[in-house]
Amino acid sequence: MRNIRFNSMRNEGVESLASVDRRQFMKFGLAITGVFLGGSVLSITSAANAYGAPFNEPVRPAQFPYSPHYTMVIQQNNCIDCELCLEACRNINGVPIYGSRTSILELSIPSAQGQQARSFMPILCNQCNEPHCVRVCPTGATYKETSNGIVLMNQQKCIGCKTCMAACPYNARYFKEEDRAIDKCNFCFDTKLKTSGGKATACSAACPAKVRVFGDLTDPNTPAYKLIHTPGNEFWVLRPEAGTLPNIFYMNKAEADA
Amino acid sequence: MNIYTKTTNLPLPSMNQILVFIVLALICGIGLSFGLHTMIVGHHHTFGTTREVPWGLLITPYVFFACLATGLCIISTLGQVFGLTTFKPLVTRTVFLAIVAMAAGLMCITLELESPWRVVFYAWFSPQPFSNIWWKTAIYSCSLVLMICNFMMLLTRRHKAAKGFALVAFLLLTAGNLNMNSDMGLLGERGFWSDNYMPIYFLSLSIMTGCAAILLLNWLAYKFNNDSSNAEHDRAYHATAKLFLVLLLGLAYFSIVKIMGGYFPRFAKNPEAMALLVKGDFALNFWIGEICLTVLLPITLYFLAKGKKLAVLALAGLSCLIGTFVLYYDLVIVGQLVPHFHQYHVVDLPQYYAYTPSLHEIMISVGSIFFFLTAFIFGEMLFKKIFAN
Numbered sequence: 273m274r275n276i277r278f279n280s281m282r283n284e285g286v287e288s289l290a291s292v293d294r295r296q297f298m299k300f301g302l303a304i305t306g307v308f309l310g311g312s313v314l315s316i317t318s319a320a321n322a323y324g325a326p327f328n329e330p331v332r333p334a335q336f337p338y339s340p341h342y343t344m345v346i347q348q349n350n351c352i353d354c355e356l357c358l359e360a361c362r363n364i365n366g367v368p369i370y371g372s373r374t375s376i377l378e379l380s381i382p383s384a385q386g387q388q389a390r391s392f393m394p395i396l397c398n399q400c401n402e403p404h405c406v407r408v409c410p411t412g413a414t415y416k417e418t419s420n421g422i423v424l425m426n427q428q429k430c431i432g433c434k435t436c437m438a439a440c441p442y443n444a445r446y447f448k449e450e451d452r453a454i455d456k457c458n459f460c461f462d463t464k465l466k467t468s469g470g471k472a473t474a475c476s477a478a479c480p481a482k483v484r485v486f487g488d489l490t491d492p493n494t495p496a497y498k499l500i501h502t503p504g505n506e507f508w509v510l511r512p513e514a515g516t517l518p519n520i521f522y523m524n525k526a527e528a529d530a
Numbered sequence: 531m532n533i534y535t536k537t538t539n540l541p542l543p544s545m546n547q548i549l550v551f552i553v554l555a556l557i558c559g560i561g562l563s564f565g566l567h568t569m570i571v572g573h574h575h576t577f578g579t580t581r582e583v584p585w586g587l588l589i590t591p592y593v594f595f596a597c598l599a600t601g602l603c604i605i606s607t608l609g610q611v612f613g614l615t616t617f618k619p620l621v622t623r624t625v626f627l628a629i630v631a632m633a634a635g636l637m638c639i640t641l642e643l644e645s646p647w648r649v650v651f652y653a654w655f656s657p658q659p660f661s662n663i664w665w666k667t668a669i670y671s672c673s674l675v676l677m678i679c680n681f682m683m684l685l686t687r688r689h690k691a692a693k694g695f696a697l698v699a700f701l702l703l704t705a706g707n708l709n710m711n712s713d714m715g716l717l718g719e720r721g722f723w724s725d726n727y728m729p730i731y732f733l734s735l736s737i738m739t740g741c742a743a744i745l746l747l748n749w750l751a752y753k754f755n756n757d758s759s760n761a762e763h764d765r766a767y768h769a770t771a772k773l774f775l776v777l778l779l780g781l782a783y784f785s786i787v788k789i790m791g792g793y794f795p796r797f798a799k800n801p802e803a804m805a806l807l808v809k810g811d812f813a814l815n816f817w818i819g820e821i822c823l824t825v826l827l828p829i830t831l832y833f834l835a836k837g838k839k840l841a842v843l844a845l846a847g848l849s850c851l852i853g854t855f856v857l858y859y860d861l862v863i864v865g866q867l868v869p870h871f872h873q874y875h876v877v878d879l880p881q882y883y884a885y886t887p888s889l890h891e892i893m894i895s896v897g898s899i900f901f902f903l904t905a906f907i908f909g910e911m912l913f914k915k916i917f918a919n
Contacts, residue, residue, distance in 0.1 A: 370574070371581075377871060377874070377876045377877075377879075378876065378877040378878070379874060379875050379876055379877065380875050380877050381875045382875070393874070393876075395871075407660050407661065408661055408662065408663060409658055409661055409663075410653065410657070410658055410661040410663040410664035410667065411648070411649075411652040411653060411656045411657070411658060411664070412652075412656050412657075412658040413652070413656075428648075429648065429652045429656055430645065430648065431643050431644070431645050431646065431648045431649045431652065431653075432573075432643050432644020432645040432646075432648075433642075433643055433644075433663060434579070434584035434585065434644070435661075435663050437581065437584035438584050438585055438866065441870060442870065443581065443582060443870040443871075445581075446581045447573070447574070447581075447584075447644060449572050449574045452572070452644055452645045453644075453645065510871075511870075511871075
């Protein structure tokens, strides 16, 4: 029998897998480890009696470092690129025309049948639990808010070295000339989030297709919490290899519900 | 007072020397005026950097001069701290050059910042101890002060105190240099930096550029002062040239590793960036700058000079310094050019981001290089007798 040396095999990543295979892979990964590709699913798996497959060990109950712990679920296949979210973000947060706090990427993914599957992928700051931008900032101008986990900016302290821009794996930052400082998505911390009582951001409120579902991981009544805890829903995070533990989760809504 | 007496006893510079100084200072001033303009109107209007490529050309002279200062400081400690008598004749000029190089580097990074005036307050009162950038800037600023103290002690012949300052500066700068890898390696999880620019590589490069600068600038100093070296100085240059050769051979090994990363993706964590460097748009920079000018030509010239002829060794030094500048440029830029979401099948996403330095960036870089040269000439005019002894 031929010996297979698993240790020497190269990880090809999930990007090259066909979508069907990828879904199966995700289920497999979730079932076995309870952790999906570096984005900790432990934080979205609160079922205390869930069991990991290989060792029959109970998965630990959810541990939330923040309360509220704001998150956003992106129902990617609902997005039609209407850009109302971008417009709302600009208007409410005073984002200049040359910059953006959020964007929408158009994807063309090779499908298993040799065809291209088109979809739109909204991008914003992932409010990471291990944010590289915070780690590299020399003056603490960007920081993780201890009460709710949002990565915020203190523009007064920003020296404009742009190291945070270079460090962000999600290209989620830009330099705002008017403030002579970096600007980024802060879940509308000082605007819409405040006026809505912590219920919505500008983009989530403006989205007609319920692509951007905002919520609190510690509050079972928020839509995001419900989506995350719906059995059968599969999630992924962007660039898990960066090890940033994002708080933006992506999913595709089942076709029957979409 | 002692320094004043010593410097005022020195012979006055000739008119030609003053003319050279004025020309260099003028070019420096023109370059730095572009920096002032940028500071007023903002990078948005004057720099070629973008959201995707936020670090541009100006990081290159900063890294270059900071590493050069580190290398010069390390070589100066060989004579004044570690007691290698062969290197002792080089100490005073080398410490002076290290000060000037560090000043040029810090000036360049100051002009690279969008809001440098905030550094003065917030670097002191809101430090972020986990930031490599903060540590690096703090270390380099402290070491600049220490090297100035070291130089003053050397001028006043207080060698014991000078040795103390030199030792602390050496330890700080070595730490700062090793920090460079973590600083770059963390950025954007771009394997290019953490994979290929390990701490020992940075340290070797720094000492190598230090050797190159000593060989070039001492020869220039002799030409400028219409002077010639003595036997002790000659021995010091030959020793420096030997160290230079050893480090060049070490760098040749690192270059081979890079070439393998470019042609065989399994050797690199970020094969797209390595391919861009070795066989893509940056191939000319890599093969001409990093391989020919940095490694091959200096090694060839060393053997042609048989390690002895100062003029040829100076040419080897110049070639190496130009090549290393290109190497640092590649280091800063190539790592940023692989798109963030290149694995996500994004429509219309370029294979690589683009970056071209603007006129302002080029002129500020020229300004910082000429600042270094102006200060070097100024030092020769003021301290040439002390350097010679």
